[in-house]
Amino acid sequence: MHFFKTGALLLLVSSALLFVPAGCNPSGGPDPVTPVTNTLVSSTLIGQFTTDQLRSRFTGSNVGFQLFIRYPISVYRVTYTTTNTDGKSITASGALMIPTVNSTTGIPMLSIQHGTITSDDGAPSNYQSGSEAYTFGSVFASQGYIIAAPDYIGYGASKDLPHTYEHRNGLATASLDMLRAARQVLTDKSVNWDKRLLIAGYSEGGYATLALQKKIEEETGSEFNLVASSCGAGAYDKPAFMKQILNNTTSTDPSISRLYLWVLLTYDRIYNLNRPASYYFKEPYATRIAASGYTANLGGLSFNQVVTDSFKQAINNGTDTDFIKAAQDNDIHDWKPRTNTRLYHGDADDTVLFLNSQNAYDAMRARGATNVQLIRLSGANHATGILGYITGTYDFFSSLQ
Structure with missing residues (x-):
């Protein structure tokens, strides 16, 4: 942008x-x-x-x-x-x-x-x-x-x-x-x-x-x-924005979905989470993201349609403490x-x-x-x-x- x-x-x-x-x-x-x-x-x-x-x-x-x-x-x-x-x-x-x-x-x-x-x-x-x-x-x-x-x-x-x-x-x-x-x-x-x-x-x-x-x-x-x-x-407000993106339909413009993807991959790298793409994303998108990073083709879907239900649940119930801490560390609101x-x-x-x-x-x-x-x-x-x-x-x- x-x-x-x-x-x-x-x-x-x-x-x-x-x-x-x-x-x-x-x-x-x-x-x-x-x-x-x-x-x-x-x-x-x-x-x-x-x-x-x-x-x-x-x-x-x-x-x-x-x-x-x-x-x-x-x-x-x-x-x-x-x-x-x-x-x-x-x-x-x-x-x-x-x-x-x-x-x-x-x-x-x-x-x-x-x-x-x-x-x-x-x-x-x-x-x-x-x-x-x-x-x-x-x-x-x-x-x-x-x-x-x-x-x-x-x-x-x-x-x-x-x-x-x-x-x-x-x-x-x-x-x-x-x-x-x-x-x-x-x-x-x-x-x-x-x-x-x-x-x-x-x-x-x-x-x-x-x-x-x-x-x-x-x-x-x-x-x-x-x-x-x-x-x-x-x-x-990174924690609130993250939950909004994961739980609600957002823009289906591929260029916007890729921005959210870019943030997620950046945090995974910087905070040494180093998880496989399949932890975060459904197929066939996990394979695409593993190969192409944030430039991957997400098929014109809302970002919440690309991520796995298990990742959403882990954020919503607070069990994915590592990723939640990463989002909180970038919260400046x-x-x-x-x-x-x-x-x-x-x-x-x-x-x-x-x-x-x-x-x-x-x-x-x-x-x-x-x-x-x-x-x-x-x-x-x-x-x-x-x-x-x-x-x-x-x-x-x-x-x-």
Whole structure:
């Protein structure tokens, strides 16, 4: 599920870049202390692009994009060290985009966690034509934002490793270490970052963004001045969502069923369950999945029709404690955020069900979080909800001026 689908969406995204002027501190918090953590391995210039070059990317139905190009940008491929889910240090990567802005007060950084991609071509650090980083990220940068865009583990420099799909700590750790590497690049290049950090993402990016926020708030002290988090349509309540998928008819779109399959296989691998496909899946799907993984043909069935009755029963009665613990370890819906947070979600979303955001909001409010809002996008599904997410994020960040 890519973050942006059409030229119209991209145009809306570009308008969202006007929301926070450089130099203000909407958080009102203290200046962050200088941390000692530096994950940077290297930064390589991909290219420097003039405003004319950036405008030339947008023609036809996307010609309106040209109106939002303000500054030239420099794009870097950043490699850095991070920790994989097995505890081993690895090299990961991401894109860092820096606008050429003369600002005495400094400019903010926006960390963008991308949605689901199934090919390395879409990794931000590859900066290929048509990717989110090449289009959406570049327009954000041209509006005066430093853009940090992690590839995640499994793409870019770590493409030979399995992607940590919907894994809380894998996504959050790679995103956090990308921010640390980006900070060092900005220092080395004397870029005037005003230390404000905003984070955003939709779908897998929404889940990754909330996981990153939780990690920053709970583990990094005053290392970052996080002022706002905008999360769209993420699968935050993993245990409840899992039971819903296993016990109810969901979309029969093969591309959606394969996403659920991908999560299940990822957890089986990361938590060393290493079960045969036949434990989870009926035939002929078990054989197909054993051979092809999450790309297997599921025959256009709802996911609950593919899994075995015994697996469903073990989840429902609590006897499969290992898989239940894996789901619980990736649950990020029940905690108390300190940062101004908005959860956007379409109530007709048949890919990532609305209950994820509703449950997160209810749990956070019950813990006393008054700075969290749930924005219900009435009648929107996973694709059409992107519109409301982008325009809502625009209003949200604008209000922090």
